[in-house]
Amino acid sequence: MPEIKVQNGNMAAATGAALCRPDVIAAYPITPQTPVVEYLTQFKADGEIESTMSEVESELSAMSVVTGASLAGSRTFTATASQGLALMYEPYFRASTLRLPIVMAVVNREMISPQTLWGGPQDALCVRDAGWIQIYVEDNQEILDTIILAFRLAEDKGVLLPVNVCYDGFYLSHMSERVEVPDQASVDAFLPHYVPEHIKLDPIRPMSVDPLTNGYLLTEYRLRHTQGHQRALKLIDELDAEFANQFGRSYGGLVEEYCNTDSDAVLVTMGSMTGVAREAVDLARARGRKIGLLKLRAVRPFPGARVVKAIAGRKAFGVVDRSVSFGWGTGITFQEIRSAMYGEGSNIPAVPMIGGLGGEDVTIEHMMLAIDCIYKAVESGLSNETVWLNKEIDIM
Amino acid sequence: MKEIRLHGIGGMGTVKAGEILVHETVKEGKYGNSMPFFGFERQGAPVTSFVRLDDKPIRPKNKVYQPDCVIVLDPSLLVSANVFEGLNDNSIFVVNSRIENLEAIKISDRVARIAYVDATGIAMELLNRAIPNTIMLGAFARATGWAERKSLEEVIVKFFGEKNREAFRRGYDEVKVIELGEGQL
Amino acid sequence: MNIYEKLAMQEEMISPGISACVGCNVELTIRTVMRVLGPNTILAIPPGCMGGVGVVGWDKKSGSKTPVFFPLLDNVASMLAGIKLYYEHIGQKVNVVAFAGDGASADAGLQCLSGAAERGDKILYICYDNEGYMNTGYQRSGTTTKGAWTSTTPVSRQGCGGKKQDKKDFPMIMAMHDIPYMATCNPAFIKDMVDKVEKAMAVEDGLAFLYVYNPCLTGWGIQSDKSIESARAAVDSNFAPLYEVIDGTFKLNYQPKEIIPVKNFVSYCKKFSHLNDLEIENLQQQTDSKWHRLQMLCEMG
Amino acid sequence: MKYISDYIVPIGPEGLYIIDTGKWRTRRPEMDIVKCKKCGTCFLYCPVHAVKRHEDKSYTIDYTYCKGCGICANECRFDSIEMIPEEGDSDA
Numbered sequence: 001m002p003e004i005k006v007q008n009g010n011m012a013a014a015t016g017a018a019l020c021r022p023d024v025i026a027a028y029p030i031t032p033q034t035p036v037v038e039y040l041t042q043f044k045a046d047g048e049i050e051s052t053m054s055e056v057e058s059e060l061s062a063m064s065v066v067t068g069a070s071l072a073g074s075r076t077f078t079a080t081a082s083q084g085l086a087l088m089y090e091p092y093f094r095a096s097t098l099r100l101p102i103v104m105a106v107v108n109r110e111m112i113s114p115q116t117l118w119g120g121p122q123d124a125l126c127v128r129d130a131g132w133i134q135i136y137v138e139d140n141q142e143i144l145d146t147i148i149l150a151f152r153l154a155e156d157k158g159v160l161l162p163v164n165v166c167y168d169g170f171y172l173s174h175m176s177e178r179v180e181v182p183d184q185a186s187v188d189a190f191l192p193h194y195v196p197e198h199i200k201l202d203p204i205r206p207m208s209v210d211p212l213t214n215g216y217l218l219t220e221y222r223l224r225h226t227q228g229h230q231r232a233l234k235l236i237d238e239l240d241a242e243f244a245n246q247f248g249r250s251y252g253g254l255v256e257e258y259c260n261t262d263s264d265a266v267l268v269t270m271g272s273m274t275g276v277a278r279e280a281v282d283l284a285r286a287r288g289r290k291i292g293l294l295k296l297r298a299v300r301p302f303p304g305a306r307v308v309k310a311i312a313g314r315k316a317f318g319v320v321d322r323s324v325s326f327g328w329g330t331g332i333t334f335q336e337i338r339s340a341m342y343g344e345g346s347n348i349p350a351v352p353m354i355g356g357l358g359g360e361d362v363t364i365e366h367m368m369l370a371i372d373c374i375y376k377a378v379e380s381g382l383s384n385e386t387v388w389l390n391k392e393i394d395i396m
Numbered sequence: 397m398k399e400i401r402l403h404g405i406g407g408m409g410t411v412k413a414g415e416i417l418v419h420e421t422v423k424e425g426k427y428g429n430s431m432p433f434f435g436f437e438r439q440g441a442p443v444t445s446f447v448r449l450d451d452k453p454i455r456p457k458n459k460v461y462q463p464d465c466v467i468v469l470d471p472s473l474l475v476s477a478n479v480f481e482g483l484n485d486n487s488i489f490v491v492n493s494r495i496e497n498l499e500a501i502k503i504s505d506r507v508a509r510i511a512y513v514d515a516t517g518i519a520m521e522l523l524n525r526a527i528p529n530t531i532m533l534g535a536f537a538r539a540t541g542w543a544e545r546k547s548l549e550e551v552i553v554k555f556f557g558e559k560n561r562e563a564f565r566r567g568y569d570e571v572k573v574i575e576l577g578e579g580q581l
Numbered sequence: 582m583n584i585y586e587k588l589a590m591q592e593e594m595i596s597p598g599i600s601a602c603v604g605c606n607v608e609l610t611i612r613t614v615m616r617v618l619g620p621n622t623i624l625a626i627p628p629g630c631m632g633g634v635g636v637v638g639w640d641k642k643s644g645s646k647t648p649v650f651f652p653l654l655d656n657v658a659s660m661l662a663g664i665k666l667y668y669e670h671i672g673q674k675v676n677v678v679a680f681a682g683d684g685a686s687a688d689a690g691l692q693c694l695s696g697a698a699e700r701g702d703k704i705l706y707i708c709y710d711n712e713g714y715m716n717t718g719y720q721r722s723g724t725t726t727k728g729a730w731t732s733t734t735p736v737s738r739q740g741c742g743g744k745k746q747d748k749k750d751f752p753m754i755m756a757m758h759d760i761p762y763m764a765t766c767n768p769a770f771i772k773d774m775v776d777k778v779e780k781a782m783a784v785e786d787g788l789a790f791l792y793v794y795n796p797c798l799t800g801w802g803i804q805s806d807k808s809i810e811s812a813r814a815a816v817d818s819n820f821a822p823l824y825e826v827i828d829g830t831f832k833l834n835y836q837p838k839e840i841i842p843v844k845n846f847v848s849y850c851k852k853f854s855h856l857n858d859l860e861i862e863n864l865q866q867q868t869d870s871k872w873h874r875l876q877m878l879c880e881m882g
Numbered sequence: 883m884k885y886i887s888d889y890i891v892p893i894g895p896e897g898l899y900i901i902d903t904g905k906w907r908t909r910r911p912e913m914d915i916v917k918c919k920k921c922g923t924c925f926l927y928c929p930v931h932a933v934k935r936h937e938d939k940s941y942t943i944d945y946t947y948c949k950g951c952g953i954c955a956n957e958c959r960f961d962s963i964e965m966i967p968e969e970g971d972s973d974a
Contacts, residue, residue, distance in 0.1 A: 006419045006428075024666050052670045054662060057696030064656035064693065068663025071650065072623075074670065076663075090653050091660075099891045139457060160890065171457050175431035176415045178422045178453075199891045201648040201664060203621045203675055208643030208894035209650035212632075217640055217887060224890040275455035361458045585922040589935035597947045598901040601929070604951030609929035635899055641889070642899035771926045806952030806965075809927050 002186075002247075007179040009172035012140040013079060013105045013165070014039035015179075016147030018049045019187040020103070023074035026054040026065035030084040031117050032169035033107040037079070051077075059084035063091040063104075070100040071201045071209060075151065075194045078102065081169060082109035082123045089127065095162045096131030097225065098209065099198060101154030102162040103147060108136075108271070108322075109169040110358045118359020119169035121271060122323040125299065125332045131225055133163040133232055134300045138274045140179050142251055143167050148187055149239050155194045158231035168272040168322075170359060182247055190246055229301040236298055237306075254303030256295040257310050259285060263292025265374045266311050268319040268337055270296040273355075273362040277320070280367030291371050296333055304340035311337075312344050315381075318351030318374035320362065320389065330354070330386050349377040355389030365393055397450040398542055399460040399484075403477050404469035407439040409529035413469070414445035416533060416555060420548045421449050429454050442477060449542060465490065467536055469515070469528050471497045480504035490536050490571075492516060492528045503576070511539030513571040522563050530560040534567025584772045591616035596644045601634040604805030606768035606812055607709050607795045611636065611680055613771060614707060614791075615645070617778040622676040623664055624649040627657045627690065629682035630797075631709075633716040636680075655689040657681050658788075662702035669703065676705060676782060683710040683724040687751045698758040701787035705778075708790070710751065711797035719800035723749040727867075728860050730852040731800070740855045750871070752792040756826040762789040764825035764834075769813035773823055773834055780825075794821035802851020811849035818846040819872040820864075824879065831878040843868050903930065907950035909965040911943055917962035924954035924963060 007015065014036050017025070027037045043049045056062045059080050066076035080088060085106060095102050108121040121136060128134055133153065137146050143165065150163040167173065201209060213221075237253035244250035259281050260266060269277045274295045281293045294310045294317075296303075311317045321331015328335055330352035338350050351373050356362040366389040373387050400417070404410025414430035421428040426449065433444035446460040461482045468479050468491040479489075486508040491498065492515035503510065513535045515528030530552050537543045545568065552564050582590075594615035601608035607630055615624070624647050626632045636644040637651050652660040657679045665677040679686075686694055686708035694706060713731050714720040721731040721744050728743040736742035756763045762784045766774040774793070781789035796803055796811045803811050815821040816835060820843055823835040843865045847853040853861075889895075913924075918941070925933040925941050932948040933941050943954070955963040 004422060006415065006422050023670050024663060026663065052666045054666055054700065054702075056659065057699070058692060060656055061659035061662075061693050061696050064653070064659030065663035065666065067656075068652075068660035068665075069667045070663070071660070072664040072667040074667040091656055094653065097892075168457075171431070175429055175457055176418050177429035178418075178427055198889070199893055201623050201650060203623065203648060205895075206620075206643070206646060206648045208638040208645065208648070210892050211638030211640060211643065211651075211894040211899070212635070213640055213892050218892075220887050221890070221892055224887075228890070272457040275457045278455050363458060363461065364456075585925060585935060585939075588926070593931055596898045596900050597930070598903045600901050600903065603906060603949040604953055605929055609927065612929070612931050635901060638894040638899040640899075641887070641894050641896045643894040643897070644899050646898070768927075806956040808929070808951065808953050809957055 001183055003181045005179050005181050006176050007140055008035070008174055008176045009140045009143050009167050010035040010107065011039055012144040012179050013147060013167070014043065015181055016144035017077040017103070018043050019182065019184060020075065020077070020148060020151045020191055021049070022051050022077040024054070024066060024069035024076045025051045025078065026056050026062045027078045027080070028056050028059045028062045028084060030059070030081050032109060032173040033079050033081040033084070033105070036105060036107070059087040060091065063088040063095065066102050067091050067095050067098070067100060070095070070102050071098065071199065073196045073200045073202065076102050077104070079105035079107065081107040082111060085123045085127065086111065089130070092127060092132070093130045097221070099160040099225070099228065100162055101151070101160055101194065103150045103154055104162065104164050105147065106164045106166040107169045107173045108166050116358045119171055120322045120357055120359065121166055121168070124164055124166045125323050128300050131161070132300060133161050133229070133298070134166060135163065135298050136166045136270045136296065138272055138295065140172060140175070140177050141249065143172065144179055144181065145243065145247065145249055145251070148191060149243055152191050152239055153232060153235055156231070156235055159228050159235060160198055161228045161232060171272040186246060190243070233301040233303065251297060252295070254298040255306045255310060256297065258293035258295065260292030260294065260310055262290055264290045264315050265378050266292045266294050266314050266317040267370060267374060268294045268296060268317060268333070270333060271322065273320065273322065276362055276364055277367050280364055280371060283364070283368065284371045289371065289375060291374065299333065299336070302336055302340065304343060307337055307340045308344045311341060311348065312346060314348060316349040316351065316374050316377040318353055318370055318377070320353045320355050320370050322356040322362070324354060324357070349381055349383045351377050351384040352386040353389055354386055357390070360390050362389070366390065369393060397448055397454065398465065399463045400447040400449070400465045400467065401460050401463040402445040402447065402467045402469065403473045403479050404443045404445070405473070406441045406443050408469050409527055410443045410469055411445045412555070413467070413529040413533055414447045416548070416551055417447050417449065417543060420543050420551045423551060424544060424547055426451050427454050429457065433459065442473065463487065465540055467532055468492060469532055474501050480506070483507065488540050490532065490539050492532055507576060509539065509573060509575055511535050511571045511573045513567055515567060518563065518566045518570065522566065523559060530556055530563040531567035534564040535571035538568045538571050539573050584775060587775070588613070588616055591619065594618070594620065594646045595636060599634045599636060599644055601630065602799045604798050604808040606808045607631065607711060609768050610709055610774070610793050610795060613774060614680070614778050615647070617775055618676050618678060618782065620647055622647045622678055625652045625657055625661050625679045625681070627652045627681045627685035628654045628716065629685055630711070630716045631680055654685045656693050657685050657690050658694040658697035658702065658704065658706060661704040662697045662700070665702055665704050679704065679706045681706070681708055682715070683708060683712065683722050683751065684714050687749055688723045695758065698755065698760050698788045698790070703785065703787065705781050705789045706791070707793065708751065709793045709795045711795045711800065713797070713800055715797045715800040724751055726864070728853060728856050728864065730855065736855045743855065747867070755790045755792065759829055760790055761787045761828055762825070764791055765821065765823055766791055766793040767812050767816050767821060767823060768793065768795060769809045769816065770823060770835065777825065796850065800852070803849050807849055811846065814841060814846040814849060817841045818843045818868065820846050820868050822872065822875060824875060830882055831875070833875065833879045903947045903949050904945055907948060907968055909950045909952060909967050910945065910948065911950070911952065911954050911963045912966050913943055914962045914964070917960050919960050921959065923957050923959065927953050927957050929953065
């Protein structure tokens with residue numbers, strides 16, 4: 001029987017990971033991820049999990065230990081944030097190019113400078129091209145559920161890729177809310193035992209891992225890697241349906257649309273700010289604006305087709321990003337979404353918006369302003385310069 | 397949906413008090429969320445916590461800006477923090493204070509009901525430590541009626557042990573509730 | 582069984598043809614230790630000479646009969662720790678071994694190695710110290726001897742230069758981690774090396790560390806046929822003494838019958854050819870004082 | 883471009899990668915079996931393990947991968963190994 005609990009996001013992540021029975025866990029504490037490490041070590045101390053834990057001396061080692069353990073054939077879990085992810089970059093890239101199905105929670109936190117502790121997915125978005133699957137979630141239930149789903153996705157023979165489950169630091173990590181914790185038997189039924197066939201360091205079947213490789217062959221591995229992402233693109237949607245069937249909760253797969261069937265413009269969000277965006281959409285609709293909401297869940301693989309389907313035919317769209325694409329001057333996912341829309345062949349007015357950097361709150365006022373900006377574009381038929389929401393509200 | 401803001405000082409269990417309210421409401425089959433204002437958690441530093449309670453799932457995952465209730469866990473905050481900021485009309489103000497402290501400050505005209513109790517005094521007497529959070533939850537339950545008394549008491553005992561049952565009850569019993577419509581403080 | 586019979590019996594684990602420099606004593610070292618370690622071994626070869634010469638293989642082929650892989654320069658011990666944790670988790674015995682240069686061990690990889698040593702990860706870590714980044718063309722490292730020419734500590738036309746700083750005493754740093762077994766080896770002392778590999782393999786309560794002092798022919802400017810002779814001179818001059826530390830107890834494994842001057846060792850290496858008498862005397866004094874310290878540690882038992 | 887790998891990851895399970903290092907040799911060690919005292923020093927120190935030990939405790943040099951470094955000749959205490967220049971292309 002599932003159990004109703006009150007958990008903060010970090011506890012939901014630790015609980016989700018524990019239910020997946022990882023063989024080896026290695027993690028290094030960093031705000032706001034620290035409690036994940038504490039909870040897991042406590043589970044181990046209390047005999048609630050059988051995993052072997054390694055209390056490593058850095059994130060570089062955290063990712064390296066799980067990479068080694070995964071190469072030996074184990075299911076592994078780790079978690080980090082921000083500077084920790086940056087320190088991991090070397091083995092992070094390698095984990096995906098070795099096709100190791102590691103699952104790592106990223107408790108999104110801004111990158112320094114300036115010195116900051118607070119939320120923002122700049123950390124994970126900056127490494128979106130390092131070959132991992134990245135899924136961004138909205139609430140604590142979704143954290144727990146997505147971690148279970150992530151192992152299944154990662155270990156699929158057609159995917160074999162590491163997965164990041166990304167959630168906002170503090171807004172989710174330190175927020176407590178109702179979470180339904182599935183029972184172990186149903187998780188076991190959903191997630192079979194991991195048996196690696198593609199790579200394994202084992203004296204019984206000696207192989208070399210990462211011999212010096214020529215560019216021709218490397219190109220081939222890269223192609224195979226992108227095929228893994230293509231497979232994931234289908235599987236994320238399929239698994240969402242399967243998960244819903246078994247656990248009764250669905251998140252829409254790659255993206256989720258809200259009030260979007262009859263919309264004439266679309267607001268795009270990601271992560272915990274989506275909840276406030278839902279409120280704003282309801283409010284705007286009550287005031288006569290037929291705005292729809294698109295919540296981006298998967299950033300890698302990028303759900304181009306579903307984004308196009310959700311936006312095509314509308315009069316404008318706007319994206320609220322909690323990140324900055326330096327040099328573009330917009331948010332990061334804005335560029336991805338606009339790029340996907342180019343394939344559609346239409347020139348729908350697009351509004352890049354940035355809000356909530358460094359853990360600043362994205363409030364209902366910010367979201368209403370975002371909707372106003374999108375409707376300005378609907379009226380003018382023109383795309384906008386980037387709107388910095390927190391700054392605009394201050395001026396107002 | 398009810399929105400609540402708690403003002404406290406590091407070490408008083410302010411964040412935990414917010415979480416307890418969520419535990420109680422979830423136990424009753426309802427919904428709630430709570431989050432601390434994110435800073436360095438340090439003994440003695442001001443702490444703010446935000447709570448939402450509702451019968452249906454709660455979508456906003458952010459701070460509370462227009463609270464229906466403010467809980468102040470330490471009288472010093474009446475002066476040092478803007479405890480009335482953004483208050484909704486007809487709000488409930490639950491404060492750890494003796495009447496003298498309250499008389500010294502200007503109460504926002506958006507407050508419809510004041511509930512005050514000398515939680516620090518009770519805490520020192522019962523627990524020998526100035527941790528007023530469970531007493532203030534008792535006061536809150538009485539003043540608002542938003543949490544079921546028995547249920548909240550059980551959650552408190554589960555988290556903090558038997559000693560706090562008495563603390564909660566004293567808070568509930570000894571809180572003075574004044575309807576501001578009825579008379580002046 | 583004597584050392585000759587033993588080694589002759591053991592299977593060669595490394596590809597018979599790897600592109601190590603002619604006369605390379607690191608090639609000798611890896612072949613020897615891998616014979617002792619045998620097929621039940623997972624071998625990590627980080628970027629460095631042994632990776633460069635093909636021990637990890639090329640394209641779809643391997644340079645070793647055992648499982649072998651390239652860790653990163655800076656995460657050797659951590660990747661091995663992960664592998665070992667899983668094999669312990671499933672209760673399977675396997676030698677999990679690093680064969681890493683000084684760059685991957687004493688410089689870029691020191692943090693990971695120190696962490697694994699402190700946590701007691703049950704791996705066997707072998708560091709071959711050839712005093713620099715030899716695979717990338719002889720740049721200085723933390724273990725380069727003071728005064729030595731490298732491509733990044735050049736010598737001026739006037740004959741001045743070389744590395745300005747002292748050599749990092751890496752085996753001592755590892756010994757001070759209080760690991761169950763730490764030993765220094767030298768390719769001129771094969772029997773001693775084989776004994777130490779066997780002892781390290783038997784360690785079950787933490788990290789075992791072997792330090793091998795490997796003069797680099799190409800990088801240091803040593804004639805190929807003097808590969809072993811120069812390595813022996815490093816030991817006989819007390820410049821790179823052979824000792825082991827078992828659970829905190831120091832033990833000297835070899836006492837030169839006649840201690841030769843450091844100058845004799847230095848004279849094998851072109852990288853020291855610009856040093857004047859005073860600089861060589863300084864090396865001698867440093868060698869003497871370190872030798873004295875080591876003797877004291879050994880006398881403490 | 884036609885892709886042919888059976889693998890999705892960079893692994894090398896297809897046997898040993900072997901370089902024909904015997905071709906590098908410019909000098910070859912020659913052992914004088916009369917002078918040889920079967921001490922095994924050459925066997926211990928040959929970096930490519932080209933010296934083979936036989937059942938009768940004798941040693942011979944296998945030239946297949948011998949790089950001709952000269953360590954064996956230098957280390958031999960009985961002067962029983964001599965380095966002889968290879969003539970033309972070494973194809974031993």
